[in-house]
Amino acid sequence: MYSQLQPWSTVGVSPCMEQVAGPPIPTRVGEFYKTPRPHPWRPTLGYEVIEMAPLPAQPITNLLVDACRTSHGLAAESLKFPNLVTGFDRNPSHAARAALYTRYTPCDWLQNEIKLYNEANANRYYSGKLCKNNADLMREVDEKIKEGQIESGRKLGERITDVTFWRNEVASELERLIVENGKMQDSRRKLQTVIQILEGQLHIAQECLYHRESRKGIDLVHDEVEKALLKEVEIVRNSEKKLKQIMDRCINQLTNGRAVQHQLQIDIQNKETALGIDNVCHQMNNFTRGLQYYGGIERYDSSIITPEFWTEATNSIVKKSKSERTKSHQLRNDIDNVINAIVHEISEAWAKTNQALDRRVAEMLEAKEKLQTHLHKIQKEIFDVEKSTALIQKTIADKSPVLKVAHTRLEARTHRPNNELCKDDAQFRLNKEVEDINKIVYDLNMKLQQSETQHQQLLRTRSNLESNLKSKIDALFIDREKCMGLRRSCPISSIVKY
Numbered sequence: 159m160y161s162q163l164q165p166w167s168t169v170g171v172s173p174c175m176e177q178v179a180g181p182p183i184p185t186r187v188g189e190f191y192k193t194p195r196p197h198p199w200r201p202t203l204g205y206e207v208i209e210m211a212p213l214p215a216q217p218i219t220n221l222l223v224d225a226c227r228t229s230h231g232l233a234a235e236s237l238k239f240p241n242l243v244t245g246f247d248r249n250p251s252h253a254a255r256a257a258l259y260t261r262y263t264p265c266d267w268l269q270n271e272i273k274l275y276n277e278a279n280a281n282r283y284y285s286g287k288l289c290k291n292n293a294d295l296m297r298e299v300d301e302k303i304k305e306g307q308i309e310s311g312r313k314l315g316e317r318i319t320d321v322t323f324w325r326n327e328v329a330s331e332l333e334r335l336i337v338e339n340g341k342m343q344d345s346r347r348k349l350q351t352v353i354q355i356l357e358g359q360l361h362i363a364q365e366c367l368y369h370r371e372s373r374k375g376i377d378l379v380h381d382e383v384e385k386a387l388l389k390e391v392e393i394v395r396n397s398e399k400k401l402k403q404i405m406d407r408c409i410n411q412l413t414n415g416r417a418v419q420h421q422l423q424i425d426i427q428n429k430e431t432a433l434g435i436d437n438v439c440h441q442m443n444n445f446t447r448g449l450q451y452y453g454g455i456e457r458y459d460s461s462i463i464t465p466e467f468w469t470e471a472t473n474s475i476v477k478k479s480k481s482e483r484t485k486s487h488q489l490r491n492d493i494d495n496v497i498n499a500i501v502h503e504i505s506e507a508w509a510k511t512n513q514a515l516d517r518r519v520a521e522m523l524e525a526k527e528k529l530q531t532h533l534h535k536i537q538k539e540i541f542d543v544e545k546s547t548a549l550i551q552k553t554i555a556d557k558s559p560v561l562k563v564a565h566t567r568l569e570a571r572t573h574r575p576n577n578e579l580c581k582d583d584a585q586f587r588l589n590k591e592v593e594d595i596n597k598i599v600y601d602l603n604m605k606l607q608q609s610e611t612q613h614q615q616l617l618r619t620r621s622n623l624e625s626n627l628k629s630k631i632d633a634l635f636i637d638r639e640k641c642m643g644l645r646r647s648c649p650i651s652s653i654v655k656y
Contacts, residue, residue, distance in 0.1 A: 311440060314436055314439055314440040315440060317436055318433060318436050318437065318440060320465075321429050321432055321433050321436065322433065324429065324469070324472045325426060325429040325430065325433065327472075327476060328422055328425050328426050328429070328472065328475065328476060329426055331422060331476050331479045331480070332419065332422040332423065332426065332479075334479075334483065335415065335418060335419050335422065335479050335482070335483060336419065338415070338482075338483045338486050338487070339412070339415045339416065339419060339486070341486075341490060342408075342411065342412055342415060342486045342489070342490060343412070345408075345490045345493045345494070346408050346412065346493070348493070349404070349405075349408075349493055350405070350408075353398070353401055353405065355504070356394050356397050356398055356504065357398070359390070359394055359504060359508065360391060360394040360395065360398070362644045362645060363387050363390045363391045363394065363511075364391065365640075365644055366387050366511075366640070366641040366644060366645070367384070367387050367388070367391070369636045369640045369641060370383070370384060370387075370636055370637070370641065372632070372636060373629065373632065373633045373636060374629045374632065374633075375625070375626065375629045376626075376629070377629045377630060377632075377633040381514075381518060382514040382517070382518070383511065383514040383515050383518050383637065383641075385514075386507070386510050386511040386514045387511055389507060389510075390504075390507040390508065390510075390511050393503050393504060393507050394504065394507075397503070397504065407489060407492075408489065408493060411482075411485060411486055411489050414482055414485075415482050415486055418475075418478055418479045418482050419479075421475055421478075422475060422479060425472065425475055508645075511645070512642075512645060515637055515638075515641055515642055515645075518637055519634065519637050519638045519642075522630055522633055522634040522637065522638075523634065525630055526627065526630045526631065526634060529623055529626055529627040529630060530627065532623055533620065533623045533624065533627060536616060536619055536620045536623060537620065539616055540613065540616045540617065540620060543609055543612055543613045543616060544613060546609055547606060547609040547610060547613060550602055550605055550606045550609060551606065553602055554599055554602045554603065554606070557595055557598060557599055557602075560595060561592065561595045561596075561599075564588055564591045564592045564595065565592065567588050568585075568588050568589070568592070571584075571585065571588070
């Protein structure tokens with residue numbers, strides 16, 4: 159197309175490349191643009207907006223077709239796009255050099271390779287040195303951890319020996335204290351036979367009062383039984399006061415003995431638990447199942463006392479037990495010299511309470527039978543009302559198909575065409591039929607509502623009767639089974655005399 163290549167020319171200078179053949183140079187229609195030059199070897203890329211004219215008619219194979227021919231009424235406008243090739247004084251070499259330029263120099267490429275090699279050598283050297291140091295450290299750590307584990311096992315063994323010694327001492331003292339407490343109990347029983355009877359009777363009387371407080375509704379009455387129970391409680395308490403002074407020392411001593419015994423038992427349990435834990439810990443090794451991590455457990459100190467204070471606390475419990483055994487032996491010698499008279503009012507109060515309970519039970523049985531009779535009649539009436547309600551509901555349900563037929567007929571007759579849609583006798587009769595059915599259903603629903611209301615009233619009456627009957631049964635059970643059962647289980651047939 160061009161006879162020779164020409165160098166890049168400045169903007170605004172006419173091109174120095176002569177056209178040999180081909181279409182004319184496109185006309186410039188815009189300004190000339192340049193790209194910046196960040197590197198010295200990067201060329202400046204310039205372009206300008208030009209106008210492209212339609213191509214002339216060219217033959218295509220054996221068909222004579224005009225490529226730029228347009229249909230009638232369509233206007234062909236010129237195309238505008240940036241000129242990246244012909245903008246550099248129409249020089250192809252400049253255009254190629256501007257499109258494919260080099261970003262880095264060979265020196266840059268060589269320096270990058272050398273840097274990568276040096277970095278690889280340095281990393282390999284550091285990795286080898288680090289692996290050697292890691293091996294030495296792991297060997298030292300294994301030895302140190304093994305020695306620490308052996309030392310911990312030795313300390314655990316010493317602790318197990320100490321706890322076992324004191325556990326045996328406490329167990330021996332506990333056996334001796336249990337024997338002494340048993341003897342104290344035997345001495346107390348010799349003096350406390352009547353007092354035990356009084357305490358048992360007081361407990362039974364209070365239990366009867368407590369059970370009778372469980373009565374509900376109208377049955378929670380202050381009757382003769384409650385008065386007799388209150389009188390019995392008063393007599394028993396007055397009798398206990400007469401023997402209180404004699405029994406204070408004995409009760410206190412037994413309380414102290416049981417307290418020390420409880421302390422010894424708790425101490426033995428704690429030591430056995432500690433022995434079990436320490437034995438498990440002493441037998442643990444690196445292959446024990448169930449080992450786990452507990453984060454921060456080394457910073458958690460659950461210790462309460464020091465080993466010296468622990469030894470002193472255990473020794474003090476043993477000394478206290480010996481002191482209580484000595485006091486108990488002295489008190490048993492004093493108890494053998496003390497015998498007091500026993501009051502005889504309890505038997506009379508006991509008999510009066512039993513008679514009041516028998517009369518109250520008879521009254522409750524009679525009231526229960528009457529309530530059951532009324533409840534049976536109410537239940538029969540409820541059955542009759544439910545049967546009537548079911549019949550009304552069935553009658554209402556039977557009217558549903560008839561009402562559907564009438565509604566369907568009325569709806570179908572609404573589709574009659576034109577003048578045939580007249581209000582004839584059939585239409586009046588259908589409307590009258592629907593009104594009659596609705597009135598009948600309304601009356602039946604009112605009757606059904608009345609029946610349901612009466613049914614609810616009967617149910618409430620039955621509920622009241624059942625509630626009253628249940629309260630009577632509960633009160634009867636309390637008086638006949640609980641109260642009389644307690645009193646029959648511990649009869650007062652005689653009073654021990656000395």
